[in-house]
Amino acid sequence: MKDSTSRRTTRARTLIALGIGLAVLGGGTTWLLLGRENAVPCNGLPGNERVRTSLGAAVQPDMSCAAFGEAVMRTTVGERPGVHTEAQARALKDVLVALDSWESKSVDLDPALRAPLATALADYAPDLHAMLGGNDADYITKAGPNTPPWESEGTHHIAVFPSTLTKVLRAIAEDPDAYAVLRMAETRSAAQRLAAVPAQASGHALTVPPTESARALGTLDGVADLVTRSRNDEQARAWRATVVDELLREPAATGGLDDGAAADLIEAWLNALKATPESRRAERLSTQAVDLARAWAEGRKADSAATGELLEKVQKSHSTARQEVTAP
Numbered sequence: 549m550k551d552s553t554s555r556r557t558t559r560a561r562t563l564i565a566l567g568i569g570l571a572v573l574g575g576g577t578t579w580l581l582l583g584r585e586n587a588v589p590c591n592g593l594p595g596n597e598r599v600r601t602s603l604g605a606a607v608q609p610d611m612s613c614a615a616f617g618e619a620v621m622r623t624t625v626g627e628r629p630g631v632h633t634e635a636q637a638r639a640l641k642d643v644l645v646a647l648d649s650w651e652s653k654s655v656d657l658d659p660a661l662r663a664p665l666a667t668a669l670a671d672y673a674p675d676l677h678a679m680l681g682g683n684d685a686d687y688i689t690k691a692g693p694n695t696p697p698w699e700s701e702g703t704h705h706i707a708v709f710p711s712t713l714t715k716v717l718r719a720i721a722e723d724p725d726a727y728a729v730l731r732m733a734e735t736r737s738a739a740q741r742l743a744a745v746p747a748q749a750s751g752h753a754l755t756v757p758p759t760e761s762a763r764a765l766g767t768l769d770g771v772a773d774l775v776t777r778s779r780n781d782e783q784a785r786a787w788r789a790t791v792v793d794e795l796l797r798e799p800a801a802t803g804g805l806d807d808g809a810a811a812d813l814i815e816a817w818l819n820a821l822k823a824t825p826e827s828r829r830a831e832r833l834s835t836q837a838v839d840l841a842r843a844w845a846e847g848r849k850a851d852s853a854a855t856g857e858l859l860e861k862v863q864k865s866h867s868t869a870r871q872e873v874t875a876p
Contacts, residue, residue: 551766552570558813559748561753565602572645573666588602589592589613589658589700590613590616590658590660591646591647591656591657591658591659591661592646593616593633593643593646593647593661594607594611594613594616596646598642598646599639599642599643599646601642602622602623602635602638602639602643603619603623603639604623604640605690606619606620606622606623609613610658610791613658613660613661614660616660616661616778617660617661617663617664617665618664620639620640620643620661620664620668621667621668622638623636624636624637624639624640624668624671625667625668626671626703629671630671630672630673630674630703631702631703632671632672632697632703632704633704634696634697634699634704635707636704637672637697637704637705638696638697638706640669640672640706641706641707641708642802642850643665644706644712644713644716645707645708645712647668647715647716647719648708648709648711648712648715648716652720653715654715655715655716655718655719656719657716657719657720657722659722659723662720662722662723663718663723663725663729665716665718665720665726666726666727666729667729669720669730669733670706670730670732670733673733673734673736673737674737675687675705675706675707676730676733676734676764677721677734677737677741677761677764678705678707678739679691679707679708679710679713679858680713680734680763680765680767681703681760681761681764681770681779682710682760682762682763682869683756683760683763686698686707687705687707690707690732691708691709691710692709693708693709695707696846697742707786711851714767714771714873716769717725717730717768717771718771718774718775719778721771721772721774721775722775722846724787724788724790724791724794725790725794727768727771727772727775727791728790728791728794728795729794730768731768731791731795732795732861734764734765734768734780735795735817735836735840736762736810737764737816738764738765738837738840739810739811739813739814739817739840740810741757741760741761742757742810742813742840742841742844743756743763743810743813743844744757744810744811745757747848750803755858755861757860758837758840758841758844758858758862759862759865760865761837761840761841762837762838762841762863762865762866762869763865763866763868763869764867764869765836765837766837766865766866766867766868766870766873767869767870767872767873768815769833769834769866769870769873770869770870770871770872770873771873772788772791773870773873773874774873775787776788777874785830787824788830788833789829790828791830791833792821792829795818796819796822797819804840809847812847813840813843813844813847816843817836817838817839817840817843820832820839821833837862837863837864837865838859838863838864838866841858841859841862842855844860845859857866
């Protein structure tokens with residue numbers, strides 16, 4: 549898991565440098581430069597009082613946006629993957645809140661911030677899953693901008709309003725590699741949640757984990773729809789192909805998982821995605837929630853009628869979340 553996080557951080561730094569180089573060269577047609585130019589450099593974050601207070605000495609005068617993104621990663625990501633101090637969690641929440649102007653339906657994120665923010669959010673994968681899934685009361689009641697992080701199970705957690713999170717995810721997803729980092733983080737969370745369901749579970753204890761995961765993945769699919777909607781057909785295909793390729797290249801997708809059942813679910817899903825004809829892989833990605841739930845139900849040896857009923861609920865949860873994101 550630690551090696552996987554290190555690879556994500558290295559990849560983020562590479563993407564930051566690449567984005568700056570392409571910007572200088574004027575590569576206007578590339579995905580890194582799609583979208584409007586920011587009116588305020590680095591979204592004004594280095595000068596935001598709340599952000600400066602949280603990041604402290606990590607923010608230096610006249611630093612570049614790429615350097616600021618590095619500072620965000622250093623300040624918010626823990627020494628152990630997924631374990632955060634109150635100060636680290638507060639810093640990430642303050643950055644997310646500062647990015648939401650409340651006056652616009654979207655965030656025009658500086659390209660240099662996309663990869664580092666994706667890396668930081670991926671380190672908070674359980675929080676990301678809970679916010680995307682929308683069923684945990686703590687993540688609803690503690691989403692206010694002035695509500696501090698809270699501690700449980702040996703780490704500190706954060707929550708922001710769904711509208712804030714969706715705006716930030718949409719902005720990060722302009723970079724397909726950054727989107728893939730978030731997608732794989734949610735894939736791991738979904739698999740872990742499914743694998744943790746007791747063998748004798750029934751009722752809500754059985755149906756909530758797969759439908760909650762479907763909602764989370766549906767939200768991410770909705771984000772992908774928004775991103776590709778702003779591109780022409782060729783650019784949209786290229787964006788989706790890059791996402792799929794990055795997911796299939798992830799060598800540590802199952803590494804570090806405590807539960808072998810979760811690793812098996814992810815491996816089976818990745819193998820099925822890889823076996824899908826290349827021209828249909830993007831479409832197959834959008835069925836991930838159902839694919840994971842089906843593999844999980846089959847592993848539990850559920851009868852066909854119960855499985856069919858469950859998959860209908862999963863599909864409905866996924867579709868509803870996807871439509872909520874893309875609705876005008």
